[in-house]
Every structure is written in structure tokens, then in C-alpha cells.
Amino acid sequence: MTAGSAADAVRVLVVDDQELVREGIASLLGIQPGITVIGAVPDGRQAVEAAVAHHPDVVLMDVRMPVMDGVTAVAELAGRAPDCKVIMLTTFDDDEYVGRALGAGAIGYLLKNLPSAELAAAVRLAHAGVAQLDASVARRLAAGLSRPAPPDPDPVPAPAPAPALSALTARETDVLRLIATGSTNREIAGRLFLSEGTVKNHISRVLSRLGLRDRTHAAIYARDHGLL
Helix, strand or coil: CCECCCCCCEEEEEECCCHHHHHHHHHHHHCCCCEEEEEEECCHHHHHHHHHHHCCCEEEECCCCCCCCHHHHHHHHHHHCCCCEEEEEECCCCHHHHHHHHHHCCCEEEECCCCHHHHHHHHHHHHCCCCEECHHHHHHHHHHHHCCCCCCCCCCCCCCCCCCHHHCCHHHHHHHHHHHCCCCHHHHHHHHCCCHHHHHHHHHHHHHHHCCCCHHHHHHHHHHCCCC
């Protein structure tokens, strides 16, 4: 397959049932620095087999496929290849698919109209453990979080408090607030007059300092702490 030149390149497996799309994504990613495409397969079953055999760092997974769909494959990979980070890459901008995919263990949900450079950036961030959501998906999530939850008829004890916002700098707090509104890295950079690289560094520090797993949990944290 096509490959980046760096010895420590992120190893990527592409999974899509449309051959033209599959090979196109593999070719576009293969010329991106720091990325090696180790395979491209047409269904979830072959994705699981290839991941177990070749140990990719990141799997780009379509949702609807024959033999085994993408969500089922994500759940199986969680047990058989837990070190793989899976990004759903699809044309289906559907809340049900988003919820099922993230619930199965996917670290991101992106649409196929993403520019190749942004897709490559998402692959690198996924390898680093940073979640990536399509902007429209993130905005709907933020809108849902902003609605008050119905009262719990059987309340349970509150969990231990998360690290305080005082752990963040003023700029990191600004970044967290914009994450919660569903802003992309590019939009955050424009709003705060920063480079996208600086935004990514701020996001990594926010997640680390607050003990959060990904952008979704960051949005929830921001809602719970009055930043929306």
C-alpha cells in the first residue's frame, strides 16, 4: 500500500465497501507526512481480521457495509484489537449511527466531505487519543447538552467531583467553552486568533488537566460547570 516516509508513521487501515472511495482515501492519506496506509478492505469482517493480523494504529471505518457493518466491527475490535483507534468515516450524518458508533468504542465520527489534510490531522489526533467529531455532529451534541435534563425519579449519589476549572489557564477555558459549542479546531483558531496547531495543543492540555477522555466528555464537563 501507499506509505508515508517516517519510520514512526501512524499505521492506518481503510475500510469501505466502495472500491473507488476506498482506494481514493488510501491514496490521499498515503501521500500525507507521518502516515502509512497498511491496507484497504471492503467490509467489517475483513477489517477485524486485518486489524488483528497487522495491528494498525488507526482504522477508518465506513458505517454501512456488507458481511459486517462498521458499528459491529468497532465493537468486535474493542475486544480483539483494543489498541486500535477507530474513526467512523461515512456519508451518514445520523444521530443514531453516531450514538451507536461512539458507544461501541469509536473515537471519532467524521463525514467523507472532509478535506484530505484535515482527515490526516484527525488520524494523527486519534492516534494520540484525541476524539474528533464532524462539526454538524458536535453542534447537535452541544445543543442536546444545553437542554435541561428531566428530573431523576430515583437519584443516586453524586460522583466524585472532577478537577476544578481553576486547573486551566484563561485561554484553555476559552478553548473548552468553544469545544462545547461544537466549534471545529479551525473555527476555534479563527475566533481566538491562534494557529490550528496551538489550538490542538490547548485541547490536549485541557483533556489532560481535567482528566477527560475526549471532546465529547469535554463538552459535557463544560455544560456541567456552567460554560455554555
